[in-house]
Amino acid sequence: MGTTGISSSVATGARIAVRLAAVTAGGLALAACSFLDWGFMDGAAKAPPASIDPSPTRTIFSLPRPSIPGLGLGGGPGVMSAAERQCRAALKRRGVQFVDIAPIRDSAACGIDHPVKVSTLARGVALKPAATLNCQAALAAAEWLQEDAGPAARKRYLTGIAEVRNMSSYSCRRIRGSGQWSEHSKGNALDIGSFKLKNGHVIDVSRQGLFAMRARGFLHAARAGACDEFSTVLGPGSDADHADHFHFDLRQRRSGYRHCD
Numbered sequence: 001m002g003t004t005g006i007s008s009s010v011a012t013g014a015r016i017a018v019r020l021a022a023v024t025a026g027g028l029a030l031a032a033c034s035f036l037d038w039g040f041m042d043g044a045a046k047a048p049p050a051s052i053d054p055s056p057t058r059t060i061f062s063l064p065r066p067s068i069p070g071l072g073l074g075g076g077p078g079v080m081s082a083a084e085r086q087c088r089a090a091l092k093r094r095g096v097q098f099v100d101i102a103p104i105r106d107s108a109a110c111g112i113d114h115p116v117k118v119s120t121l122a123r124g125v126a127l128k129p130a131a132t133l134n135c136q137a138a139l140a141a142a143e144w145l146q147e148d149a150g151p152a153a154r155k156r157y158l159t160g161i162a163e164v165r166n167m168s169s170y171s172c173r174r175i176r177g178s179g180q181w182s183e184h185s186k187g188n189a190l191d192i193g194s195f196k197l198k199n200g201h202v203i204d205v206s207r208q209g210l211f212a213m214r215a216r217g218f219l220h221a222a223r224a225g226a227c228d229e230f231s232t233v234l235g236p237g238s239d240a241d242h243a244d245h246f247h248f249d250l251r252q253r254r255s256g257y258r259h260c261d
């Protein structure tokens, strides 16, 4: 066992060394400071940054989060980083309809370097009205719709989701009752008020009656699943401000803590 343990830790060390070499090469080649941050910010034992591994799994763009809080994936205005481009490729693979829009810079606290305007979250699933988000948030929303909310609807209603009601996306504002800027001010958050199914049935996020078992089950599953993609999940019961919608965001916390309420 001792021998196995040693050789395994040697192998692990070798893999980390290879990863670090790849991170260094990638960072130098692309001259993108965000990759260097990913590689060296917290020491050697970090996973490789998303830019190195192009395989289309749902976790690539979920972790690690962008190194520049809320402004997308780095690169600064006018220079789209490889990670930003990969995020767009992932949106396209998922059938998400979006357009790149001009950089938003409303104040020091409010803006998006590379915003996207998203009009569907999957093929045949409209997001209405279209949402202005950073690409990471758009991708997290598409992953959530496709991996969690969509399957939850099909399981309980035997039909898919046709439309998701966007109540707020980019918005330059502070969190009510606090001095802190909302993740909406960076295009890093999406509020959802209701779902329309392909059979026309509408499910509101606002608290359902005690005997609305199917709607409650769907909303519970959709909300619980969102914690896989987002780092903040709020909704009815969290506080008065979220009584009628889900709030999902990608707030970065130093501890890596996810607030799923």
Ligand SMILES: [Zn+2]
Pocket (backbone or CB within 6 Å): 168, 184, 189, 190, 191, 246, 247, 248
């Ligand atoms: Zn919100």
